[in-house]
Amino acid sequence: DTAVSQTPKYLVTQMGNDKSIKCEQNLGHDTMYWYKQDSKKFLKIMFSYNNKELIINETVPNRFSPKSPDKAHLNLHINSLELGDSAVYFCASSQVGTSADTGELFFGEGSRLTVL
Amino acid sequence: AQSVTQLDSQVPVFEEAPVELRCNYSSSVSVYLFWYVQYPNQGLQLLLKYLSGSTLVKGINGFEAEFNKSQTSFHLRKPSVHISDTAEYFCAVTRRSGGYNKLIFGAGTRLAVHP
Numbered sequence: 244d245t246a247v248s249q250t251p252k253y254l255v256t257q258m259g260n261d262k263s264i265k266c267e268q269n270l271g272h273d274t275m276y277w278y279k280q281d282s283k284k285f286l287k288i289m290f291s292y293n294n295k296e297l298i299i300n301e302t303v304p305n306r307f308s309p310k311s312p313d314k315a316h317l318n319l320h321i322n323s324l325e326l327g328d329s330a331v332y333f334c335a336s337s338q339v340g341t342s343a344d345t346g347e348l349f350f351g352e353g354s355r356l357t358v359l
Numbered sequence: 360a361q362s363v364t365q366l367d368s369q370v371p372v373f374e375e376a377p378v379e380l381r382c383n384y385s386s387s388v389s390v391y392l393f394w395y396v397q398y399p400n401q402g403l404q405l406l407l408k409y410l411s412g413s414t415l416v417k418g419i420n421g422f423e424a425e426f427n428k429s430q431t432s433f434h435l436r437k438p439s440v441h442i443s444d445t446a447e448y449f450c451a452v453t454r455r456s457g458g459y460n461k462l463i464f465g466a467g468t469r470l471a472v473h474p
Binding site for chain 2: 247276283284285286287288299333335345346347348349350351352353
C-alpha cells in the first residue's frame with residue numbers, strides 16, 4: 244500500500260537515449276511534483292501538476308517533458324539524455340486548497356538515473 | 360520568494376550526545392516550515408512541521424524543532440542521538456497562503472553519529 248510509487252528505481256542508459264520515469268500516488272491528492280536531487284544532495288523542483296494541469300515549470304530544458312494522464316499519475320520523459328541528467332528524481336504529491344492543505348509533500352523512494 | 364539556509368553541511372556527533380541542526384529561512388510572507396530526513400538510498404520522510412500555534416514542535420524519532428520568527432530560524436534538536444539517526448536532514452519552507460505548494464529545500468545537513 245505504497246503511497247507514492249515510482250518506477251523504475253534504477254535506470255542506467257547511454258547518452259542520447261530517451262527514457263521515462265513513472266509515478267503513481269494513491270493518497271487521493273490533487274497535486275503532483277517532480278524534484279531533482281543532484282550529486283551534492285541538493286533538491287530542486289522541476290514541475291508540478293494540479294488536476295492534470297501544469298502549474299509549476301521551473302527552468303528545465305525542453306528535453307524534459309512531464310505528462311499527467313490523470314491526477315493520480317505523473318510521468319517524466321527525458322529526450323536525448325546528457326551526462327548532467329544523472330541524478331535522483333523524486334516524485335511527490337500533496338493536497339492543495341482544502342482543509343487538508345498543510346503544505347506537506349509526500350515523496351516517493353526516488354529513481355536513480357545514471358547516464359553513461 | 361522563499362529561501363532556506365542550512366548553516367552546517369556536516370555535523371559529526373557521538374552516540375547519546377545531543378545535537379542541533381541549524382536552519383534559517385527568508386520570506387516576505389508567512390510560511391510553513393518542515394524538516395525531512397533522508398536515509399541512505401531512500402526517499403524523504405517527514406520528521407516534523409510547523410504550521411501555526413506552539414513554536415516548539417515535536418516530531419518522530421525523538422526530534423523537536425523550535426520556530427523563532429524574530430530570528431527566522433527553525434533549528435532541529437535531539438537530546439540523545441543513536442547510530443540509526445545517521446542520515447541527511449533537510450529543512451524546507453513553503454508560503455502559507457493558499458495556492459500551489461512550491462516546497463523550497465535547504466542544501467541539507469549530513470548527520471554522522473559515531474559510536
